[in-house]
Structures are given as C-alpha cells and as structure tokens.
Amino acid sequence: MGQIKSFIALSLDGFIASVDGELDWIPQSVRAIPKSLFENASCLLLGANTYNYLFEHLDGQVYKTKPIYVVSHSDYNILPNSNISFLTEKPLDAIRRLKQHHEILVIGSAKLLTELIQLELLDEITICHIPVFVGKGIGFIGETFGSYWQLVKCQSNKGAIFATYNYKKKQDD
Numbered sequence: 001m002g003q004i005k006s007f008i009a010l011s012l013d014g015f016i017a018s019v020d021g022e023l024d025w026i027p028q029s030v031r032a033i034p035k036s037l038f039e040n041a042s043c044l045l046l047g048a049n050t051y052n053y054l055f056e057h058l059d060g061q062v063y064k065t066k067p068i069y070v071v072s073h074s075d076y077n078i079l080p081n082s083n084i085s086f087l088t089e090k091p092l093d094a095i096r097r098l099k100q101h102h103e104i105l106v107i108g109s110a111k112l113l114t115e116l117i118q119l120e121l122l123d124e125i126t127i128c129h130i131p132v133f134v135g136k137g138i139g140f141i142g143e144t145f146g147s148y149w150q151l152v153k154c155q156s157n158k159g160a161i162f163a164t165y166n167y168k169k170k171q172d173d
C-alpha cells in the first residue's frame, strides 16, 4: 500500500491563491519545492483547478516524467498521448485503487484535499505558511468531519514555516 502526501502553501489569512487564482505572493523558492518532492513520488494527483493553473503557467513541462492524474468532471485533455490522465468516473474510487500501488503526491488542490481527508485517504500534509496576508482569495480546507494530525517535522526557511503532519486515527490522551 502506498501513501498520499501533499504540499500546499498557505497565506497567514488562510488562502491558497488570490481571487484570480494567482500564486505570485508565494516566493519562487517555495514554488520550486513541489518539483523536488515529485522526485520521491511515483505519480502526481491534482484537482482540475490546480491542473489548469499548472498547465497554463508551466505548460505541463515540469512534471512530464511520471504519470499525472487529474480529478475532474470532464476529460478535456488536449495531450491524450502524454503522461496525463483524467479521472472522471468515480475518481475517488480510482484514487483508492491507485494508492494500492503508488506513492502519490498532491500539490495545492485544496478542494480535492478536503475530499481525501473526508475519506481518510490523505496520509501526510505539509503546509508552508507564507508570511503574507493575501486579503481575499481561494480558501483552504472545506468542511470535514474533524480529524487529528501529528506534527512530524517543522522548520523555517527565509521566513516561511514548513510544518508536516501525519494523519492520526485517534487523539492522544
């Protein structure tokens, strides 16, 4: 059984992107981190909105070495012969199957992360707290059932705090 690990940058006021979906408030050094995390994963899993952003801004070039799975209601893949697959039919069941054999990395994709947390499919989340108030924008995790997470790593770099949490089935006494 593999694991699903995630990385997401968060502003001090709890946003993952500004209103127009932009990430220009995230330092370049932090934006480069997912690429290095991808080296330890066997595939990348993205919500459709995050995929659209990455596709527009990176042209898919950075992540072309391993499979990319996009969770979406529709398949609008214009690169059908690439490493990109859209999961449109019961995508969460498909993710459960993928997890059997893959070490999966999720970047951004807060809406998708909310679903993975709900279904207890997410094993690890690294939140990078960026010292900026974005003001308004796209929020972080949506409504979940409530769950406990253990801090396994915490470090700071250039003013940003990186906190990694593992999912715990039970609260400590």
Ligand SMILES: NC(=O)c1ccc[n+]([C@@H]2O[C@H](COP(=O)([O-])OP(=O)(O)OC[C@H]3O[C@@H](n4cnc5c(N)ncnc54)[C@H](OP(=O)(O)O)[C@@H]3O)[C@@H](O)[C@H]2O)c1
Pocket (backbone or CB within 6 Å): 007, 008, 009, 010, 015, 016, 017, 020, 021, 022, 023, 046, 047, 048, 049, 050, 051, 053, 071, 072, 073, 074, 088, 091, 092, 107, 108, 109, 110, 111, 112, 113, 115, 138
């Ligand atoms: N802060 C960061 O670290 C970071 C990193 C990368 C990107 N981002 C930003 O994050 C934003 C996107 O995140 P987000 O939370 O809005 O969205 P997201 O999780 O990337 O994508 C959500 C979309 O995925 C599809 N989807 C999710 N679950 C599904 C399901 N069960 N079945 C079918 N389709 C499903 C739906 O799209 P459809 O209905 O269209 O199919 C849904 O609207 C972008 O603006 C991007 O710039 C932030």
